[in-house]
Structures are given as C-alpha cells and as structure tokens.
Amino acid sequence: MKKIFIILSISLVALSQVLFTSCSSTPSVPSNYQTENRLPQITPDYTDITVPCNIAPMNFSVKEGTDKVVVRFTSPAGEFVYGEENNVIIDEAEWKSMLEASKGKDIKVEIFAEVEGQWKMFKAFNFHVAEEPIDEYISYRLIQPSYVAYEELILAERNLTTFEEKQFYNNMAVQTEENGQCVNCHSYQNYKTDRMQFHMRQSLGGTMIVDNGKIKKVNLKTDATISAGVYPAWHPTLNLIAYSTNKTGQSFHTKDKAKIEVQDTESDLILYDVEKNSVITIANDSNELEVFPTWAPDGKTLYFCSAHFEYKNDSIAKETEMIQRYKECKYSLYKMTFNEKTHEFGPREMVYDAASEGYSVTLPRVSPDGRYIYFAQGEFGCFHVWHPDADILAFDTKANEVIDLKAVNSNRAESYPTISSNGRWLMFVSRRDDGNYTRPYISYIDKQGKPRKAFELPQKDPNFYTFFLKSFNRPEFMVEPVKQSLNEFASAAKKDAEQATYGK
Amino acid sequence: MKLKLSYIYALIFIIVCYILLPVMNSDYLFTLQERSLWVNGHTFMTETVGRDGWIGYIGCYLTQYFYYPWLGSTIIIALWLVICYILNKVMELPDAFTFVPYLTIWFLPVYLLSLGYWVYFIKTPGYPFIPTIYALILSLVCLIINILFRNIKNDYFRIFRLIFVVSLLSIIKPYDFNKYHEFGITLKNDNYRHELKMYKAVDENRWNDVLAEAPKQENKDHKHPTNLMVMFKNLALLNTDQLLEKAFDYDNCGTAPQTSDDLKVKLFVQAGPMLYYHYGLVNYAYRWSIENSVKYNFSVNSLKMLVRCAIYNQEFDVAMKYISILKSTTFYKDWAKKQEAMIRDSRLFMESEDYQRISVLQTKGNELDDDLSNISKYILDHFSNYNSSTYPFEDLSIVSSLLLQREDEFMIHFYNYIQNHSEDPTPKIMQEAAYFIGPTEMSPVDVSLFPFDMNIKDAFANFNEEYRVRSAQGEADSNIAKSLLPMYGNTYWWYYFFHSELKFY
Known part of the structure; x- marks a missing residue:
C-alpha cells in the first residue's frame, strides 16, 4: 500500500510539473x-x-x-x-x-x-x-457535400463570440435505416428566433414552424401548388412567410469540374399565413420560373428571382428539355409591392435584368437599410453553390447599379449571402478552400457599402477545416439563440403534419 | 512435468483463430480496415466520439491494424485471450473445465467473420472490434464484482456467478448480430472471395492477378461469376491489350451476388468508384465516392479514390485535403506522400500508370447525364454508344455492344473496324457475331460479301443444328447450354443464346 502511495505521489508531481511547464511558459521572441x-x-x-x-x-x-x-x-x-x-x-x-x-x-x-x-x-x-459588433449567433446546416445521397443532416447554431456550437435539429434523431429524412432551409423572422421555420422531407416530412415559442408541423403542399414550400422568407413583422414552390432535378457532368447541375423545371411563389394555416399563390406564370423570395426590411416590397423559360418540345419530358437547354436558364431580379393590410401584391417590376447581360442571379438578401440587395450571380441556373464562376454581388437601389464585390469573391463558388442585423457584416459560403467543401466566410461592409477582405469563420482548432468532412450550408445571422431543444423538435417531427389549406 | 489443460485449450483456441482469421480470410480482414478510418487528430476524435462514443473511436483505432491481417488478428486474439483469462479467474473453474470461457465467447470470432457483403454497407465505425471491446468491459465488470464479493465462498454462489457471467456476456450477443449473418458467405462463397482479391488487385493495378481470379468459360462447375467480376475481368483484359481477343474466353454471364440474408448488394457501393475511375469516367468515380462516404462513412478506401480523382481532374486543393487526412492515418502515410509528390511534380503524374491508361479513355466533350445508380450498365452503354476508330475505344465499343447484345450498334462498330483494319485478320468473336447477326433484319450492315473464316461458318452451322435438334426434342435451354458449353462456351452464339439478359444491380 505504501509503495503504491509513493508511486502515485511521484506520478502526480511529475504530471503537475509537465502541466505547469506547458501552461505557464511564454515563448520568447x-x-x-x-x-x-x-x-x-x-x-x-x-x-x-x-x-x-x-x-x-x-x-x-x-x-x-x-x-x-x-x-x-x-x-x-x-x-x-x-x-x-x-x-x-x-x-x-x-x-x-x-x-x-x-x-x-x-x-x-x-x-x-x-x-x-x-x-x-x-x-x-x-x-x-471594427467598432461594430457582429450578431452573436449564426446557424447553418451541416451536410456532407454529396450530390443525391444524404445521411446525417444537422441544423446547428454557433455563438460567434465563443466556439460554442449547439445542434438544434439532427435528422438521426428521427430517421430510420429505411426511411431517411432530409432537412433544409432554416429561416427566422427579422433575426429573432421566436418565429422560425425549417423543412423536413421524405420520412416524417413537413415544415416545422415555431410561432412565438410554439412548435407546429405543417404540410404546405396543396392540390393547387407545385410542391410544399421550399425557399422561405419571413415577413419582417407579419406572421406571413413567402415561399417558392419547385420541381427540382439533378444531372451530372461527365467531365465538367462543376460535376452536377441542379435545375428547377417548374417554380412558383406562394404566401403562407401562419395563423390561418393557408397558402395563396403570389406568382405562377407558366413561362417564368419564379424563386428565392426575400422581403425588404419595411415589409412593403417582395424581391425575388425569375427566369423566362418556354418549353418548346412537347415530345420530351420537361426535365429532359431543361437538361438539354440548361445554359439558357438565366434568372433576373424582380420586385413586387405588398399591401400589408390586404395581403395583395402589385405587378412584377424588373430590378436588375441579369439575363440580358448574360448572367443569372439567385438568393437575394436586402440590407437592413434597404439600400443594397446582395445576391449570388453566375452564368446560368439557380444553384450557384456548384458553379465555380458564381460570385457575390450587390445591387445599389439608390444608384440603380450593380456593385462588383471583388474583395469578397474568389475564383471558386460563392453563394448564400446574408447580411447582419446592423448591415455591417456580410456572410456567405464559399468553396474557395478546396473547391468542394463550402465554408462560411464573413466580410466587413463599410459605411460606403464597400467590402473588406473576407475571413473564414474562426474555429478553436486551426486545422478544423482540413479535417472536417461536412459543408456549411445556408448560414443565417441571429441575434439570439434558438430556444427549442433538439428533443423538442424531434418530438414535434414525429407528429403528423397539419394540412394547410389553399386560398384565403 | 504435467502440462496444464488450460494451456492446451488456449493453444487450440489460438490455432483455430489464426486459421480462421489471417490464414483463411486475410483479404476480408484487409477490406475491413480499408472500409474503415482512423485519423490521428482532434477534429476526427471529437466527431467520432460525439457520434459513436469512445468505443466506436477505439474500435476504429484497432480496426486499422488489419492493414496487416496477421497484426490485427494478433491484437484481437490477444483481447479474446484476456477476456477468457478474466472469465477463468471469475468463474474459478477447475483446470479441466477451463475451456468453458472459450465456448462463452464463441460469438466474437463469428461476429468478426459474419459481415460477408455487409462489409461494403456497414455503418458502424469500428464494428470489427466493438463486440470485443464490450465483452472486455463486461468481463472486467464481472471481475470487479468478483473482487467485491470474494469473501462469499459457497457452491451456490459459484453457480450463480457462472450464470451471471454467461448471461452478462449474452447481453452483447444480439448486438447487430441479427443483421449480419453472412458467415457462410465470408468463408465459403467463391465469388465473394474472388471479388475481394480482384478489388485489391485492381486497386494496385495488378492486372494479371485480376485475370487469375476470373473464371474461364470452360470451368467445370459452371458457377457464373458476378457482374462485378466480369467488369473487373474485362478491365484487366483491356489493360493488358487483350480485350477483343479474349473477352469471351471467360464467362461473361455476370450474376448478382448471392447473399444469405435480405441484403441487396449494389454495385455502386461495392465498387462503383473503382470501375468508373478505371474506365475513365473520373467525375462519376468522384461523385460515387462521395455518395458512398455519405451513406457509409468516409473510409481509407473512399479517401484514396477521392485523391486519385481529384489529382486526375487537377483539383489539387481538394486532393491535398484528402491527402492531409490520409497522412494522419497510421498505415497510409506513404501512399498519401506518393500522391502528394505527384501534385508537386506534374511529370510524375503524367508518367504514372493511372494517367497513361485513363487519359486515353476520355471521350470528347462534356455531357450532362445520369447513370440512375446503374454503374455497369452505364459504362457499357457509354462505350457501346461511342463511335471511334481509335484504340482502345474501338475494342471497348465492340465488346460493350456484344455484351449488351445491341445488334445494330455492334454491326456499325464491325463495319468501322473492317474499314480501319482491312489488312488485319478480323478477330474470331467479331466474325462469330457478324456472321450470325449480319443476315438478320437487326443488322444495318450488309455482310454478304465479307469473307468469313470457313471454320466459323461450319461451327455456327453445327451449333445451330445441335440447338435446333435439342430444342425440338423439348430439352430446356439451361440443359442445352450445359451440353454445348465445352464445345461452344467461348463463342458469341453461346453467350447470345443462353445469356439473354445481363444482371445489373
């Protein structure tokens, strides 16, 4: 016994010496x-x-x-x-x-x-x-950079002032071997989490809505709409969410570095009234592919993207024709006025005719002062995260011109721009590290609207991004953490979805 | 000196285990580690522990030692011996009964060898060692309990202890066991074992070793190979410049793998990236490596393929990412460093065997397409549809159209071939197919003036007559196929008549 005590004491002294040495020594310059x-x-x-x-x-x-x-x-x-x-x-x-x-x-x-x-x-x-702080939280989806297959999909929030990351949804909590569940498109009302939503597809599918702290699961697919809600945008003040509805397909390049094309063959816009649990159509022109709604901060204008695309060959499926003509599909930026009392939209107006200039714009986001609209732009298509030429640009509504944000872009894909609640921090994802894995980048936007060199979201382990085999998807700023737990969302996911109705 | 029985039991156990593991199943054990991953680093540890717990992490760590099947086997057998030693201590068995613990843990070697085709589909990182780690922990629990109650010394307690130990260990028995019962496949299924060997040989560009595993057409047992074996065999023939001459000397009647449970083997998981890469469809190889990694975890196997594809596509940054990960493994550092050297010095890459072979398989232009998860069909379609008079496309197109029994496509390839090789003798298999298809309405080409070899004309007449007579007598096609195999097994007619449908899976 005495022997053991002596050995233990010596070991503890030695260990403390090692720890003391490694913790206390300051390297000399x-x-x-x-x-x-x-x-x-x-x-x-x-x-x-x-x-x-x-x-x-x-x-x-x-x-x-x-x-x-x-x-x-x-x-x-x-x-x-x-x-x-x-x-x-x-x-x-x-x-x-x-x-x-x-x-x-x-x-x-x-x-x-x-x-x-x-x-x-x-x-x-x-x-x-910078003197201006950044919103304390962001959230993102963690997903392996796969093309069709998926397994674990995580919605996580990260405290930007620390390295703390917390999962608030993980499909592994509900999916089974036979019945997988895809999770996507988390979104918040005005940077706050009292009202938020995300989608689940396939097994236990539905849209998860948090409304003033209460979780409900709804099915937004109706007989009158193409699909359930896809790309969401909460109205900044009202309990309304604008969505696109899409029919989406994928095909694969045999040689091109982009490797995959994701195309919408049909695409419309709908408005979901959370309280009434009903949807109405905003835009469904059969020759237009309307997508990516986003609200102006005052809630009186809805911006969106739309591509004019007429199918010409009735003898083949739309998907086949889209694959054959995929480079012709170019989206421009539009807007509609919105009457907050009647919930009626005005006619569509062109904001930036990207298609005429040979480009395609996606995923617009409006700065809190309403002046700048940030978006991802590439040569064609709607899924720029796979297009190496895609960059983040801004449209200055005051000067009525496009601003090339060279300082934030690279020669690889940039996509999913989003702007902080104070308008000073632009966040987006980029494949610049290696061409394959999307990473969150943040850039300071000065008072003149000019961006500074973007930096990668810091991690405790500086080699984290080398060894981490998931992509960061759809980063969103939040001023507060998500209040519901993973278990609460998982329980709600297991319930049946409430069917939304169509019409007022 | 009298030798203790416990030593003899231990020796028998060790010998049986070594025979079962590295002697009989070294390819299987090697595959286990290649479809697993352990990386020395904080991020990998945090992720693995967070998802699979420490036992999963330790399981991954130990599984890597099957890189040397004897080393990995020694480690796992040593752990089994430790468990048995502890159980012996706990049970306090008389010397003659010290075999009991070995019987108690019989399921551990069975677990290890029960994966069969599940080896490609398993989603539990570190699985090969996990049951053993659980058994070790539980036996230690037994030991602690034994120490705590060591003062109780009566027979009832001893029996109770024995029952307790056995029942405690049986807790882990159902662990995933219901899912994987392919013990017989691992040990006895010839195709399965050929596939493991062929895969490793293809990975290392040992083409003659691939061919050594492929059954010749005249094999006595007439057990058909799997579709994967056919694809690998043809790849090896292509890379040894004998595809057109010898493709039908081997059995091309690819079947779906046989499993002993409800597992549906999918080629894209089993070897999709490897096939695509070596057949020159590098983007699709990359895609399926990622898709499989998403479903079944990143592994050494998938990372190696991702590195190769990324280097071929000159996507060096992402190649370096995967190389960095492989450099942080225990056994693939050197492989990763060799790949890194090719990035640093492009001449090394241009001179590499991979580049030399794959670059000549590049078709012109990019296409937007989808393989619909049907890898072997897509590869055969890809080449069968492609018209080119250059080698190796010419050979690939001809053999692919023959395998798919696309009469019209073959006849166009045949026509182009004889135009380009007017001075050369036309290969036997082409003459057989053209002589048979040419006069039919399926042929877009008139072959009436083509000088077919007399022995081919005679052989077809004989084959046709024998088939007609036997068929008229009501003999089943399967019996006719067996009867005609020795004489006509390596003819195109035999393949066409008796193997009307390729099994894609």
Missing part, C-alpha cells in the same frame, strides 16, 4: 532573425482582415514547414506572445482584452519561424478591429 519581405503562409488566411469587436479568437496555423513558431500580437491592451508550435491558439480572455482595447484600431501580428536552424520574421499584418 527571438532576438536574431532574418527578415522575410513577404506575408507568412497561414491557414485560414487571416492576413490583413477586419474583424468584429466581439468575435471569437482568430486561431490559425502557420504553414512555413516548421513547428518552431513564435507569434507576437501587439495591441493597445499590450503584447501577447504565443507559439512554440505552428498552431496558434489564442487565449480567449487575452483575445477579448485585445479586442476591447482595439475597437476602431489594429492588432499587429508578427510571426517568427525557425526554418533550418535560422529564425525568420515575416512581414507583419494586422487584424483591424
């Missing part, structure tokens, strides 16, 4: 070094970016072919040194103090790396800290 006149290779690329004053630590990994790295952060709050390995994990408390003291100013980052026995100092870069 090398005094002798060569100066490299270039920026260091770091992932994610956080060089010279503008960050919110409440963001989680911007951890990164130095990719200079060595583990011996020292990083010095200099801010009005003082100097902080990290390193001795290539993963730079910033202490959360120290980071907060740096951000707090640096609002409207810069945090200088100097990186030293020992390569082949010689220390090098790379060109310093800055984190510019």
Whole structure:
C-alpha cells in the first residue's frame, strides 16, 4: 500500500510539473532573425482582415514547414506572445482584452519561424478591429457535400463570440435505416428566433414552424401548388412567410469540374399565413420560373428571382428539355409591392435584368437599410453553390447599379449571402478552400457599402477545416439563440403534419 | 512435468483463430480496415466520439491494424485471450473445465467473420472490434464484482456467478448480430472471395492477378461469376491489350451476388468508384465516392479514390485535403506522400500508370447525364454508344455492344473496324457475331460479301443444328447450354443464346 502511495505521489508531481511547464511558459521572441519581405503562409488566411469587436479568437496555423513558431500580437491592451508550435491558439480572455482595447484600431501580428536552424520574421499584418459588433449567433446546416445521397443532416447554431456550437435539429434523431429524412432551409423572422421555420422531407416530412415559442408541423403542399414550400422568407413583422414552390432535378457532368447541375423545371411563389394555416399563390406564370423570395426590411416590397423559360418540345419530358437547354436558364431580379393590410401584391417590376447581360442571379438578401440587395450571380441556373464562376454581388437601389464585390469573391463558388442585423457584416459560403467543401466566410461592409477582405469563420482548432468532412450550408445571422431543444423538435417531427389549406 | 489443460485449450483456441482469421480470410480482414478510418487528430476524435462514443473511436483505432491481417488478428486474439483469462479467474473453474470461457465467447470470432457483403454497407465505425471491446468491459465488470464479493465462498454462489457471467456476456450477443449473418458467405462463397482479391488487385493495378481470379468459360462447375467480376475481368483484359481477343474466353454471364440474408448488394457501393475511375469516367468515380462516404462513412478506401480523382481532374486543393487526412492515418502515410509528390511534380503524374491508361479513355466533350445508380450498365452503354476508330475505344465499343447484345450498334462498330483494319485478320468473336447477326433484319450492315473464316461458318452451322435438334426434342435451354458449353462456351452464339439478359444491380 505504501509503495503504491509513493508511486502515485511521484506520478502526480511529475504530471503537475509537465502541466505547469506547458501552461505557464511564454515563448520568447527571438532576438536574431532574418527578415522575410513577404506575408507568412497561414491557414485560414487571416492576413490583413477586419474583424468584429466581439468575435471569437482568430486561431490559425502557420504553414512555413516548421513547428518552431513564435507569434507576437501587439495591441493597445499590450503584447501577447504565443507559439512554440505552428498552431496558434489564442487565449480567449487575452483575445477579448485585445479586442476591447482595439475597437476602431489594429492588432499587429508578427510571426517568427525557425526554418533550418535560422529564425525568420515575416512581414507583419494586422487584424483591424471594427467598432461594430457582429450578431452573436449564426446557424447553418451541416451536410456532407454529396450530390443525391444524404445521411446525417444537422441544423446547428454557433455563438460567434465563443466556439460554442449547439445542434438544434439532427435528422438521426428521427430517421430510420429505411426511411431517411432530409432537412433544409432554416429561416427566422427579422433575426429573432421566436418565429422560425425549417423543412423536413421524405420520412416524417413537413415544415416545422415555431410561432412565438410554439412548435407546429405543417404540410404546405396543396392540390393547387407545385410542391410544399421550399425557399422561405419571413415577413419582417407579419406572421406571413413567402415561399417558392419547385420541381427540382439533378444531372451530372461527365467531365465538367462543376460535376452536377441542379435545375428547377417548374417554380412558383406562394404566401403562407401562419395563423390561418393557408397558402395563396403570389406568382405562377407558366413561362417564368419564379424563386428565392426575400422581403425588404419595411415589409412593403417582395424581391425575388425569375427566369423566362418556354418549353418548346412537347415530345420530351420537361426535365429532359431543361437538361438539354440548361445554359439558357438565366434568372433576373424582380420586385413586387405588398399591401400589408390586404395581403395583395402589385405587378412584377424588373430590378436588375441579369439575363440580358448574360448572367443569372439567385438568393437575394436586402440590407437592413434597404439600400443594397446582395445576391449570388453566375452564368446560368439557380444553384450557384456548384458553379465555380458564381460570385457575390450587390445591387445599389439608390444608384440603380450593380456593385462588383471583388474583395469578397474568389475564383471558386460563392453563394448564400446574408447580411447582419446592423448591415455591417456580410456572410456567405464559399468553396474557395478546396473547391468542394463550402465554408462560411464573413466580410466587413463599410459605411460606403464597400467590402473588406473576407475571413473564414474562426474555429478553436486551426486545422478544423482540413479535417472536417461536412459543408456549411445556408448560414443565417441571429441575434439570439434558438430556444427549442433538439428533443423538442424531434418530438414535434414525429407528429403528423397539419394540412394547410389553399386560398384565403 | 504435467502440462496444464488450460494451456492446451488456449493453444487450440489460438490455432483455430489464426486459421480462421489471417490464414483463411486475410483479404476480408484487409477490406475491413480499408472500409474503415482512423485519423490521428482532434477534429476526427471529437466527431467520432460525439457520434459513436469512445468505443466506436477505439474500435476504429484497432480496426486499422488489419492493414496487416496477421497484426490485427494478433491484437484481437490477444483481447479474446484476456477476456477468457478474466472469465477463468471469475468463474474459478477447475483446470479441466477451463475451456468453458472459450465456448462463452464463441460469438466474437463469428461476429468478426459474419459481415460477408455487409462489409461494403456497414455503418458502424469500428464494428470489427466493438463486440470485443464490450465483452472486455463486461468481463472486467464481472471481475470487479468478483473482487467485491470474494469473501462469499459457497457452491451456490459459484453457480450463480457462472450464470451471471454467461448471461452478462449474452447481453452483447444480439448486438447487430441479427443483421449480419453472412458467415457462410465470408468463408465459403467463391465469388465473394474472388471479388475481394480482384478489388485489391485492381486497386494496385495488378492486372494479371485480376485475370487469375476470373473464371474461364470452360470451368467445370459452371458457377457464373458476378457482374462485378466480369467488369473487373474485362478491365484487366483491356489493360493488358487483350480485350477483343479474349473477352469471351471467360464467362461473361455476370450474376448478382448471392447473399444469405435480405441484403441487396449494389454495385455502386461495392465498387462503383473503382470501375468508373478505371474506365475513365473520373467525375462519376468522384461523385460515387462521395455518395458512398455519405451513406457509409468516409473510409481509407473512399479517401484514396477521392485523391486519385481529384489529382486526375487537377483539383489539387481538394486532393491535398484528402491527402492531409490520409497522412494522419497510421498505415497510409506513404501512399498519401506518393500522391502528394505527384501534385508537386506534374511529370510524375503524367508518367504514372493511372494517367497513361485513363487519359486515353476520355471521350470528347462534356455531357450532362445520369447513370440512375446503374454503374455497369452505364459504362457499357457509354462505350457501346461511342463511335471511334481509335484504340482502345474501338475494342471497348465492340465488346460493350456484344455484351449488351445491341445488334445494330455492334454491326456499325464491325463495319468501322473492317474499314480501319482491312489488312488485319478480323478477330474470331467479331466474325462469330457478324456472321450470325449480319443476315438478320437487326443488322444495318450488309455482310454478304465479307469473307468469313470457313471454320466459323461450319461451327455456327453445327451449333445451330445441335440447338435446333435439342430444342425440338423439348430439352430446356439451361440443359442445352450445359451440353454445348465445352464445345461452344467461348463463342458469341453461346453467350447470345443462353445469356439473354445481363444482371445489373
């Protein structure tokens, strides 16, 4: 017994020594070094970016072919040194103090790396800290970048001020081996979560609606509509949701890098009245593919995209003709006025005739001041997340012109733009890391509407994105967390859906 | 010195296990680890533990050792011995009865070998070791209970303890066992075992080894190969420049795999990406690697294919992502580094066997299409529909149209072939098919002036006559097929008459 006690004591002392050494030592900045006149290779690329004053630590990994790295952060709050390995994990408390003291100013980052026995100092870069905070929460769908198959689909929220992530829906809680369930299109009213919705398809299908904290599951497919609701947009104040209804198909490129085309062969717009549980048609022109509704912040205008497409060959299926002519399908940006009292819409008006210019616009979102409409634009089609040429652009309703947001785009697909509640942070997904996995990126939009270099959503593990094999889909800003739990949603999912009625 | 019986029992157990595992089933064990994944890193650990728990994570870790089937087997057999040792301690059995624990854990080796075709469809990461880990934990629980109640020493308690241990272990017996009972397939199904060997050989470009596993047409038992075996065999013939000459020397009557439960084997899961990649449809190989990974988890197997496709398509960033993951495994670091070297030095890639073979299989232009999850049919359609006078398309088109029994497409390929090879002798199989199809209304080509070899004309006349006579006597086609196999098994007529429908699955 005595022996065991002695061995245990020695082990504890040794362990505490190891822990103490690893936790307390601050690496020293090398005094002798060569100066490299270039920026260091770091992932994610956080060089010279503008960050919110409440963001989680911007951890990164130095990719200079060595583990011996020292990083010095200099801010009005003082100097902080990290390193001795290539993963730079910033202490959360120290980071907060740096951000707090640096609002409207810069945090200088100097990186030293020992390569082949010689220390090098790379060109310093800055984190510019914006005075405007970012919405505290975002939510997204986590999905493997598959084409048709799916298995685990997660709706998760992330606290942007920390690394905390919480699942609020996971289809594995309800689906069985034989009966899979697809989950998509989470959406909120005005950045708040008292009113939110998402869809479930196939097994236990229906639209999950949260209305002032109460969950209900509805079936929006009626005899008069193409499908259940697809792309949603909550009215900013009223208990109404505009949806597209779509008939969607996929086909696959034998050689093209895009690999897949997703096309709508039919597409209309409907309005769902949550209280009455009824839908009406907004637009259903048979020669138009209307999709992606989004409300202006005042709730008096509905923006949407529409492609003029006339089927010409009756002898083949619509799907076949669409596959043959898929590059002809180009969406432009339109709007309709909305009478909040009568729930009636005005005639459609062209906002941006993208099709005439050889482009196709999708997924519009309006800035909180109503001036800018952000959207994803590519050469053709409605599913730009698979189109490498797709970029995020904005339409300035005041100047009546399109703004090319070069600072946020890459030579790979960008899609799903969304703007924070204060209008200063543009979030979107991009495949720029590797061409295959969509990652959330955030860009600061200054008061003149100009974007700054976008940065990848920070993660605790700087190598997270390399090893994470899921895509981030449809990122949405929220000012508060989702209040319902995964179990509550799962229980509601197992219930039968209430059938919506058609007409007033 | 008297040898203790417990040692003899242990020795017998070890010998039986080694025979069952690495000696008889090394390809199966290797496949188990290739369809699994363990990555040294925080993100993988967090995800796996979050989804499958620590037991799943440890299961993944241990499964990777089947990369060397003897090493993985040694680890799992050692764990089984530890369990038996603990149970012996707990049961306090007399020496003569120390075989009882081995009987108690009989289901663990059975579990390990019960996957059969489920090896491609299993969704439980680390499955091969999970029952063993559970058994180990439960036996440790028994040991702790035994220590706690060690002062009670009467016979009733001993019997109670024995019953308790056996019933405790039986808790894990139903674990997924009802789902996987393909023990017989793993051990005895020839096609299954050929497929495992062929897959590995194709993966390593060992084409002659692929052919060694393919049954020749004149095989005595006349058990048909699976469709996958036919596709692999033809691929190996293509890559050894003998497709047109020898395709019908082998049995082309591909069947669906036989399973002993309700599992419906799908080719796209089993080997879809591998077939697409080697037949030059790289985008589709990539797509199915992803689709399968989504359904059945990312594995070493799928990551390797994703790397190959991404490098071929020059999508180097995503290739590096998968390479980084494979570099963080225990046994695939070197493979990943070789692929990385090809990204760094494009000459290495251009000189690689993969590039040399696959680049010549590229058809002109991009198409928007859908295989409707029917891989082998899509590949055969793809080549059968394609008209080209260049090698290897010419051979592939001819053989594909023959396999699909597309008379019109074959006759057009035949016509083009004899135009392009007017100086060369026309291969036997083409003459057989053209002599038979040419005069019919299905043929868009007039072959009346083509100088068919006399022995082909005679052979067809004899075949036709024998078939006519036997058929008139009321003999079933299956019997006629068996009778005519030795003489005509490698003719196109035999294939056409007796194998009217390819089994796609």
